[in-house]
Amino acid sequence: MTLSTRTKQAIKTGLAVVIAYGVALQVGWEKPYWAAFAVVMISLDTAGESLNKASLRMLGTLVGGAVMFILIALFPQQRWLMMLSLSVYYGFCTYMMTGSKRPYFWFVSAFVCMVIMVDAIPFDPLRSFQIVVARVEETAMGILVYSLVSAFLWPRSSRSALYEAVTHCRQPSISSTEPTVD
Numbered sequence: 001m002t003l004s005t006r007t008k009q010a011i012k013t014g015l016a017v018v019i020a021y022g023v024a025l026q027v028g029w030e031k032p033y034w035a036a037f038a039v040v041m042i043s044l045d046t047a048g049e050s051l052n053k054a055s056l057r058m059l060g061t062l063v064g065g066a067v068m069f070i071l072i073a074l075f076p077q078q079r080w081l082m083m084l085s086l087s088v089y090y091g092f093c094t095y096m097m098t099g100s101k102r103p104y105f106w107f108v109s110a111f112v113c114m115v116i117m118v119d120a121i122p123f124d125p126l127r128s129f130q131i132v133v134a135r136v137e138e139t140a141m142g143i144l145v146y147s148l149v150s151a152f153l154w155p156r157s158s159r160s161a162l163y164e165a166v167t168h169c170r171q172p173s174i175s176s177t178e179p180t181v182d
Helices: 005-027 033-042 047-074 079-099 103-119 125-152 159-168
Strands: none
Touching (some): 005 033, 005 125, 033 047, 033 125, 047 079, 047 103, 047 125, 079 103
């Protein structure tokens, strides 16, 4: 019985979601669906695409978390200044999404800030810190689980497509005869 590429991808993603969610539940993390959500969001057709998106997601999560750490430190009891600063950061991320080569990074960074802010209501600096740490570790665990499942279960590379694209774009070879000078 031969499985289609779509079926294999669905099985890999489903298995990774179950493993990530199960590990997060077993460890006792507060929001295990964040790990499962990370798996679903980075699941793409080939390993290279998935790893690229995973790295953008992880870096965006780290930057978004760092921005929230900074804002929590600067405005621990000033909600309006916190909201104004977040609005400026969201505007910056939106600007960067439109002109950047990596819009997903900026999207995730802004999204993580928003999730942390919403989950920390009523605003509490300690609660915000805990949410940032939980978000980073659960995203990292989801990415790790999907990467391992993808690497060991029907790994799919885009190497052949890249090689084919490069060989079709190759310049014609220069002939071996040297031009004569009169």
